[in-house]
Amino acid sequence: MSGRAWKFLLIGSLVLNVFLIGGVAGGAYQWFVAHGRTTATAAQPQPRALRFAAEDLSAERQKQFVDALKAARRGARDYAREGREERREVLRLLAAPQLDRSALDIALNRTREADIALRSRIEQGVADFAATLSPDERVKFAEGLRERGQWRLPQTQAQRQAQQRSQEQGDQPASE
Known part of the structure; x- marks a missing residue:
């Protein structure tokens, strides 16, 4: 093999390695992002079913x-x-x-x-x-x-009702 063939082989190898390293790094990043979302979803305080x-x-x-x-x-x-x-x-x-x-x-x-x-x-x-x-x-x-x-x-209606309940409870002792 000539020196020129070795250069092409070396450059091709470097490009392939950079591509593979980028793919592994990108896959790892995607996995960590997805894993983080799963953990946050699992920590939700109130299921809705x-x-x-x-x-x-x-x-x-x-x-x-x-x-x-x-x-x-x-x-x-x-x-x-x-x-x-x-x-x-x-x-x-x-x-x-x-x-x-x-x-x-x-x-x-x-x-x-x-x-x-x-x-x-x-x-x-x-x-x-x-x-x-x-x-x-x-x-x-x-x-x-x-x-x-x-x-x-709905959250706003629930909040309003909670406020009304707390106001009614606050008014009751005063009127008794």
């Missing part, structure tokens, strides 16, 4: 609530399936070359009815569980529902 509404209650009551939700969802499986099927039908009707408005309205109504029936079953399960709670537990449960689940209030 309905099953966490009983988080302030005892472990036994939490298990009872989760069981009640499971039972309500099990009883409403047909409504959930029907709602999914009707949503597929709505999408099929919307994608059709000719829009059949009456069929679309019928499918939307069926979807809505299935969703309402599903929600009613879940809400009945929540109400049945709440009926088993003591007054103090119901207050904690209501706070949990206010902070999580489908009864969650």
Whole structure:
């Protein structure tokens, strides 16, 4: 090999090494960024799913609530399936070359009815569980529902209500 071939080989090797080192460094950076986000996400103080509404209650009551939700969802499986099927039908009707408005309205109504029936079953399960709670537990449960689940209030409204409650509590001792 001539001296010129060695130069090309050396330059090619250097370029390849720089490329590989950059790739490893970039991958490591992406991993650390993603790992940092996962850690921050895992540290969120309040999950938002309905099953966490009983988080302030005892472990036994939490298990009872989760069981009640499971039972309500099990009883409403047909409504959930029907709602999914009707949503597929709505999408099929919307994608059709000719829009059949009456069929679309019928499918939307069926979807809505299935969703309402599903929600009613879940809400009945929540109400049945709440009926088993003591007054103090119901207050904690209501706070949990206010902070999580489908009864969650927007932050500004929740803040206003908290301020109103604190003002009412502040006014009560003065008036008594």
